Every structure is written in C-alpha cells, then in structure tokens.
Amino acid sequence: xxxxxxxxxxxxxxxxxxxxxxxxxxxxxxxxxxxxxxxxxxxxxxxxxxxxxxxxxxxxxxxxxxxxxxxxxxxxxxxxxxxxxxxxxxxxxxxxxxxxxxxxxxxxxxxxxxxxxxxxxxxxxxxxxxxxxxxxxxxxxxxxxxxxxxxxxx
Amino acid sequence: xxxxxxxxxxxxxxxxxxxxxxxxxxxxxxxxxxxxxxxxxxxxxxxxxxxxxxxxxxxxxxxxxxxxxxxxxxxxxxxxxxxxxxxxxxxxxxxxxxxxxxxxxxxxxxxxxxxxxxxxxxxxxxxxxxxxxxxxxxxxxxxxxxxxxxxxxxxxxxxxxxxxxxxxxxxxxxxxxxxxxxxxxxxxxxxxxxxxxxxxxxxxxxxxxxxxxxxxxxxxxxxxxxxxxxxxxxxxxxxxxxxxxxxxxxxxxxxxxxxxxxxxxxxxxxxxxxxxxxxxxxxxxxxxxxxxxxxxxxxxxxxxxxxxxxxx
Numbered sequence: 001x002x003x004x005x006x007x008x009x010x011x012x013x014x015x016x017x018x019x020x021x022x023x024x025x026x027x028x029x030x031x032x033x034x035x036x037x038x039x040x041x042x043x044x045x046x047x048x049x050x051x052x053x054x055x056x057x058x059x060x061x062x063x064x065x066x067x068x069x070x071x072x073x074x075x076x077x078x079x080x081x082x083x084x085x086x087x088x089x090x091x092x093x094x095x096x097x098x099x100x101x102x103x104x105x106x107x108x109x110x111x112x113x114x115x116x117x118x119x120x121x122x123x124x125x126x127x128x129x130x131x132x133x134x135x136x137x138x139x140x141x142x143x144x145x146x147x148x149x150x151x152x153x154x
Numbered sequence: 155x156x157x158x159x160x161x162x163x164x165x166x167x168x169x170x171x172x173x174x175x176x177x178x179x180x181x182x183x184x185x186x187x188x189x190x191x192x193x194x195x196x197x198x199x200x201x202x203x204x205x206x207x208x209x210x211x212x213x214x215x216x217x218x219x220x221x222x223x224x225x226x227x228x229x230x231x232x233x234x235x236x237x238x239x240x241x242x243x244x245x246x247x248x249x250x251x252x253x254x255x256x257x258x259x260x261x262x263x264x265x266x267x268x269x270x271x272x273x274x275x276x277x278x279x280x281x282x283x284x285x286x287x288x289x290x291x292x293x294x295x296x297x298x299x300x301x302x303x304x305x306x307x308x309x310x311x312x313x314x315x316x317x318x319x320x321x322x323x324x325x326x327x328x329x330x331x332x333x334x335x336x337x338x339x340x341x342x343x344x345x346x347x348x349x350x351x352x353x354x355x356x357x358x359x360x361x362x363x364x365x366x367x368x369x370x371x372x373x374x375x376x377x378x379x380x381x382x383x384x385x386x387x388x389x390x391x392x393x394x395x396x397x398x399x400x401x402x403x404x405x406x407x408x409x410x411x412x413x414x415x416x417x418x419x420x421x422x423x424x425x426x427x428x429x430x431x432x433x434x435x436x437x438x439x440x441x442x443x444x445x446x447x448x449x450x451x452x453x454x455x456x457x458x459x460x461x462x463x464x465x466x
Contacts, residue, residue, distance in 0.1 A: 068180040
C-alpha cells in the first residue's frame with residue numbers, strides 16, 4: 001500500500017445504521033407511496049378505537065388496500081436496491097447492498113415487508129438473526145449483504 | 155456505485171414518481187370497485203363546518219351543464235350537511251353561498267335536510283357576491299342569513315325560457331317531422347313553434363312553482379304572503395334592500411358571521427372547510443368533460459334541449 005493513497009474498506013453495516021436507514025425509508029414510503037390511500041384508510045379510522053378493536057375481521061376493501069400498499073412498499077425497496085443497490089435511507093446513511101444482486105434475489109431479500117402469514121414471522125426472525133450473525137436471515141439465503149464503505153488514508 | 159450522483163438522484167425521482175402514479179391509480183380502482191369514496195373525506199380541526207354552495211345549483215353534477223361553470227350538486231351538499239350534523243366536533247354550519255340559483259328540486263332537497271339538522275345545530279347562510287333564486291330559497295332554510303350590503307339576493311321567480319330554432323330550420327329548408335303519441339309530448343321542443351295552448355300550460359306550471367316559492371318565503375321569513383307577492387317579481391335586491399324587505403337577517407361579511415356564531419355558541423369559532431378533495435382521476439375527468447363540451451359548443455353541435463324550469 002502506497003503512503004498517501006486512499007484505500008476503501010468494506011464493512012458489515014451496523015444494526016443501528018440499518019435501523020435508521022429503514023426508518024427513513026418508512027417515512028418516504030408514507031409520504032409518497034401511501035399518500036394516495038390516505039382518503040380510503042381515513043374512512044375506516046373515523047370511528048373510535050373501541051369500535052376499531054371490536055372489528056373481528058379485516059373488511060375485504062381494507063384487505064385490498066393493504067395488498068396494494070404492500071406491493072408498492074415492496075416495489076420501492078426492490079426497484080431501488082436492484083437499480084441503485086441502495087434505497088433513499090441507505091443513501092443517506094452510506095449503506096449498499098452487496099453480493100449476488102439480481103431482481104429475484106432482491107425480491108426475496110425484502111419479503112419481510114409482507115405483513116401476511118407466514119412472512120410476518122420474519123419480523124421476529126430477522127432482528128434475532130441480525131443480532132447474532134450480523135446479517136438478516138433473508139440476506140443469508142439470497143447471498144446478499146448490506147455493507148458500508150470507509151476510506152482510509154495511511 | 156460508479157454512477158454519477160445526478161443520475162442516481164434522477165433514478166430515485168423516477169422510481170418514486172412511478173410508484174406514486176401507480177398508487178394513485180390503484181387507490182382510484184379500489185375506490186371504484188368497493189364504492190369507498192376517498193374524496194368524501196371532510197373535516198379537520200375546527201368547530202364550524204363551512205359548506206360551499208357555488209355556481210349553478212342542480213341535483214347532480216352530471217347534467218348537460220357540467221363544466222360550463224362552477225356547479226353545486228344538492229346531493230353532495232345534503233351529504234356534507236349530514237356529515238357535519240353527525241360530527242360531534244362540529245357545533246355549527248355555515249352555508250357559503252355564491253350562486254345565481256338553479257333547480258327548485260335541488261333547493262327543496264337541501265331545505266328538507268336543513269329542516270332536521272337546524273333543530274340541533276345552528277346553520278348560518280353567508281351570501282357572498284350572489285345568492286339569488288334557488289340559492290336564496292336555500293338560504294331561507296337556515297337559522298340566520300347574512301349578506302353583504304352590495305351582494306345580490308332575492309330574485310323570487312321562475313324561468314323556463316329556451317331558444318326556439320323553428321324559424322332558423324325553416325330558413326334552411328329543414329323540416330321537423332313530428333312523431334309523438336300524446337299531444338303534449340314534444341311541448342317545448344326548440345324545433346317547432348310553441349302553440350298558444352302549450353304556452354298557457356307551461357306558464358301555468360311556472361306560476362304554480364312561483365306560488366310554492368312565494369309561500370316558502372312567507373313561511374321561512376315569517377312574512378305575509380301578500381307582502382311577499384309584491385316583492386316576488388323576479389327582481390334581485392342588494393343586501394341592504396333585502397334587509398329592509400325582511401328577506402335576510404343581517405348585512406355583513408365574515409366578521410358578522412363569526413360574531414353571530416360566537417355569541418350563539420359561547421365559544422371561539424374555528425372554521426373547517428367541507429370540500430371534496432379531487433384526485434388525479436377526477437381532475438382528468440373534469441378536464442375531459444370541459445374539453446368535450448367546449449369542442450361541441452365551438453362546433454355548434456351542443457343543443458340544450460332540457461326543459462327544466464330554473465330558479466335563476
């Protein structure tokens with residue numbers, strides 16, 4: 001290594017940074033992707049909490065809206081990770097998707113966003129796996145990783 | 155990762171824009187198939203609902219006049235009134251009127267809804283530039299009517315006039331071939347000259363409608379029917395004149411509306427606009443309707459053959 005030359009190192013992204021990046025993505029999804037559905041959802045939010053809790057099943061219209069929203073949120077993550085290898089949140093926190101990135105692999109690595117059985121079990125599995133192994137279980141399955149880069153000048 | 159930051163940002167914007175468009179389309183499709191109208195989201199923070207009555211008043215907004223001018227639909231206004239009536243946060247309703255009038259049936263619909271609502275919630279009519287004929291009829295059904303001293307109101311009368319093209323058709327050697335069963339079926343058709351008998355019959359209907367209007371003015375404004383008949387010439391009055399004639403309760407503007415409501419509610423007033431939010435599809439539909447109508451009128455293909463007498 002020559003003195004004065006920059007070297008770029010790749011690190012496994014820390015869970016804190018990943019969490020923050022995901023929060024940013026949630027805000028963006030809420031602002032842009034979910035906004036068109038606000039009016040419809042508000043029709044259901046009109047009643048009191050007690051009334052909402054009394055609902056024994058999800059109305060089919062609400063289910064349809066939820067499916068649309070999930071598809072859009074999934075597409076947000078998949079398209080940006082596939083095209084740019086990072087979402088807006090990841091951009092702001094300097095994170096990238098690395099490894100064998102392909103459309104189908106990115107699609108699977110983001111399956112955790114689907115709130116239906118059995119995928120919502122991933123909300124438990126993924127953080128635990130991340131805590132012990134430093135990567136998510138779906139990342140392990142798809143041979144992709146979330147990394148960050150650091151420059152070092154000797 | 156080697157891409158330029160600019161092109162990366164552009165990609166982000168394109169993806170977000172496409173997702174927003176797809177989301178809007180999905181929401182519209184869901185609304186269409188489930189009957190949930192996301193536009194019917196009224197309200198916000200406040201205790202007084204402001205419901206607009208602007209433009210020609212008709213029962214529905216898919217009439218032949220659609221797009222020609224700002225239009226008020228009695229169906230929507232009644233819906234907004236009922237929504238405000240059922241909202242516990244809303245203590246009073248302001249009907250903001252800026253309309254030359256329209257259909258008597260539409261006015262009747264709104265009056266019927268207000269008759270029930272005003273037992274529990276105060277309704278104030280606030281006449282802006284114009285509140286004549288059917289719009290004035292509606293204003294009478296509120297608890298209190300306030301109009302600017304220079305606004306135009308009243309015009310208690312009925313109009314059923316229409317353009318007759320019989321002479322024009324004759325000049326161009328176009329024949330109206332009359333095929334009817336029931337001798338009055340095509341009364342009021344613009345393609346032939348109206349007969350004296352038909353004219354008298356039509357006039358009778360207008361007089362009957364006028365009489366209902368006059369009786370309602372007397373009932374709602376607590377006036378003598380004979381006195382109302384004298385002023386029910388179809389003439390529009392300035393706000394100050396209308397006050398002298400007993401057609402309104404107060405001359406003024408927003409300040410007077412707030413003052414009246416605050417004294418009535420014993421609370422400070424915070425307005426909430428009860429207006430339908432338009433989504434992208436509604437906007438496109440309106441543009442299309444306006445464009446089509448304009449094109450039809452420019453090409454002389456638009457003939458209004460509706461014979462509904464208007465209170466305007």
